[in-house]
Amino acid sequence: xxxxxxxxxSAILVVLAVVVGLKTPLSPGIPSTxxxxxxxxxxxxxxxxxxxxxxxxxxxxxxxxxxGDSRYCPYEVNVVSDTEIRATFSITGxxxxxxxxxxxxxxxxxxxxxxxxxxxxxxxxxxxPNKTASCEISPQKGDESFNFPNQxxxxxxxxxxxxxxxxxxxxxxIMLISLIRSIQYLSGGNLxxxxxxxxxxxxxxxxxxxxxxxxSIWARFTWGAWxxxxxxxxxxxxxxxxxxxxxxLKSSVNDDAKAARLGAVYNIFAFVMMLVxxxxxxxxTDSLHPGVGGNPAFSxxxxxxxxxxxxxxxxxxxxxxxxxxxxxxxxxxxxxxxxMALNE
Amino acid sequence: MEWRQRxxxxxxxLYVVASIxxxxxxxxxxxxxxxxxxxxxxxxxxxxxxxxxxxxSQESTGRKIYLFTLASPQAVVxxxxxxxxxxxxxxxxxxxxxxxxxxxxxxxxxPDIMAFSLALFLGAVGLSFVxxxxxxxxxxxxxxxSLMAILGLPVILPxxxxxxxxxxxxxxxIAWSVNSTYAWQLLALSVLSLALSYILFPYLxxx
Numbered sequence: 001x002x003x004x005x006x007x008x009x010s011a012i013l014v015v016l017a018v019v020v021g022l023k024t025p026l027s028p029g030i031p032s033t034x035x036x037x038x039x040x041x042x043x044x045x046x047x048x049x050x051x052x053x054x055x056x057x058x059x060x061x062x063x064x065x066x067x068g069d070s071r072y073c074p075y076e077v078n079v080v081s082d083t084e085i086r087a088t089f090s091i092t093g094x095x096x097x098x099x100x101x102x103x104x105x106x107x108x109x110x111x112x113x114x115x116x117x118x119x120x121x122x123x124x125x126x127x128x129p130n131k132t133a134s135c136e137i138s139p140q141k142g143d144e145s146f147n148f149p150n151q152x153x154x155x156x157x158x159x160x161x162x163x164x165x166x167x168x169x170x171x172x173x174i175m176l177i178s179l180i181r182s183i184q185y186l187s188g189g190n191l192x193x194x195x196x197x198x199x200x201x202x203x204x205x206x207x208x209x210x211x212x213x214x215x216s217i218w219a220r221f222t223w224g225a226w227x228x229x230x231x232x233x234x235x236x237x238x239x240x241x242x243x244x245x246x247x248x249l250k251s252s253v254n255d256d257a258k259a260a261r262l263g264a265v266y267n268i269f270a271f272v273m274m275l276v277x278x279x280x281x282x283x284x285t286d287s288l289h290p291g292v293g294g295n296p297a298f299s300x301x302x303x304x305x306x307x308x309x310x311x312x313x314x315x316x317x318x319x320x321x322x323x324x325x326x327x328x329x330x331x332x333x334x335x336x337x338x339x340m341a342l343n344e
Numbered sequence: 345m346e347w348r349q350r351x352x353x354x355x356x357x358l359y360v361v362a363s364i365x366x367x368x369x370x371x372x373x374x375x376x377x378x379x380x381x382x383x384x385x386x387x388x389x390x391x392x393x394x395x396x397x398x399x400x401s402q403e404s405t406g407r408k409i410y411l412f413t414l415a416s417p418q419a420v421v422x423x424x425x426x427x428x429x430x431x432x433x434x435x436x437x438x439x440x441x442x443x444x445x446x447x448x449x450x451x452x453x454x455p456d457i458m459a460f461s462l463a464l465f466l467g468a469v470g471l472s473f474v475x476x477x478x479x480x481x482x483x484x485x486x487x488x489x490s491l492m493a494i495l496g497l498p499v500i501l502p503x504x505x506x507x508x509x510x511x512x513x514x515x516x517x518i519a520w521s522v523n524s525t526y527a528w529q530l531l532a533l534s535v536l537s538l539a540l541s542y543i544l545f546p547y548l549x550x551x
Contacts (some may be wrong), residue, residue: 269477
């Protein structure tokens with residue numbers, strides 16, 4: 001029992017991360033407005049909310065938009081449903097910036113914010129407008145409950161963070177074990193060490209495929225395509241190719257000891273090259289992927305405390321489960337090895 | 345493959361010239377710079393595979409044992425790398441001239457010839473260093489030429505991407521201050537593969 005604690009713990013963590021990750025609601029937010037332009041003069045717009053409670057908090061709803069130093073309030077607000085508000089703005093003359101930021105506040109959801117919600121249409125944009133508008137606002141603090149942040153573009157797909165990122169962490173961790181086993185084999189270990197290296201590479205490949213699949217789905221719903229030409233994505237694809245080549249190499253040599261030696265040498269060489277390609281090169285070029293090419297990683301701007309609370313245990317759980325899988329695979333190959341030795 | 349096998353060197357050169365000629369038949373003239381650059385490096389890549397593949401596979405078992413008793417494995421691998429490096433450098437520069445001659449230079453408006461030469465040199469060095477170790481691995485397996493491609497392509501890709509970008513910038517005439525980071529990256533990758541080969545080759549050599 002004392003030996004199994006980490007297996008049980010990581011299994012529980014993975015199950016918890018999956019359940020909590022899927023069950024937790026997204027915090028209220030404003031995904032879109034229509035039309036997304038404000039005319040010179042009177043414009044009536046429809047504001048769509050997500051997980052919001054507009055009818056329930058009808059009395060306390062207040063809306064305003066900001067542009068530079070100016071703030072405008074609608075002269076007419078009509079709450080249609082829990083997720084829909086119609087508002088009418090009247091804006092004329094000079095403004096400071098081309099885009100308006102939208103704020104919607106009510107007593108239940110708190111103050112919601114959509115940056116660059118509207119583009120100006122027909123207004124005069126000058127750096128120093130001849131007037132600034134202002135009106136009374138009432139920011140609100142909503143009910144605190146456990147939920148995930150509602151980010152524009154990401155929307156519900158933010159949950160994927162809990163599966164996509166840990167699968168790559170687990171893959172790198174397992175490939176590191178594979179590397180260590182290969183080094184041990186070359187520096188005078190026996191064949192069992194090399195079997196550990198292949199077992200780890202097999203498990204790592206599974207996690208790489210999970211990472212590619214979840215990443216591809218995520219890319220479809222945020223960037224609009226299943227696959228985009230991006231240094232980080234190409235790096236991931238190459239990493240998979242390298243380990244597939246490793247298995248082709250090992251299976252193409254008949255002599256076990258020779259296959260182990262060649263495989264170990266290639267494994268070490270390929271791991272270093274893969275690390276350069278996946279971790280170093282993308283950071284030096286432009287990339288859509290967070291954490292690369294000057295893009296901030298999640299943790300720096302929108303990984304809030306609730307997300308962290310699920311994310312870190314998820315990472316631990318995935319790494320634990322991947323190690324467990326590797327452990328089983330390695331013991332299996334050890335037993336096959338012993339059986340073969342007995343038969344001879 | 346050394347001076348004893350002049351026909352082998354000749355066959356590599358013929359391979360490059362034939363590929364360039366095929367490209368010429370297909371394209372006639374290339375006016376797009378990106379295509380010009382990419383096609384050149386693809387031809388060079390396959391020629392480099394071909395050339396470095398021979399450095400181990402054509403050794404007879406007798407000569408391997410002779411080398412084994414005579415020199416340390418480190419010396420052997422360094423010698424092979426230097427040899428491949430010199431061979432590839434000659435090949436790259438000659439084929440660049442033939443390529444420009446056959447496919448035209450309309451695509452190049454203000455090329456930075458010095459930077460492009462540096463790209464050719466660093467590219468040849470990097471390709472020969474990485475591929476020597478891969479050739480050493482592949483030569484010990486049974487179906488070695490196809491295995492060489494399978495093992496080599498994913499490993500060579502980081503180098504190739506940096507190389508193509510570097511040489512495209514050089515051909516575009518982009519300022520050296522912007523482009524020099526790519527040169528350093530290429531150099532770093534070459535040194536890295538040199539160090540790894542130096543450490544790993546002895547394990548391949550002992551039989």
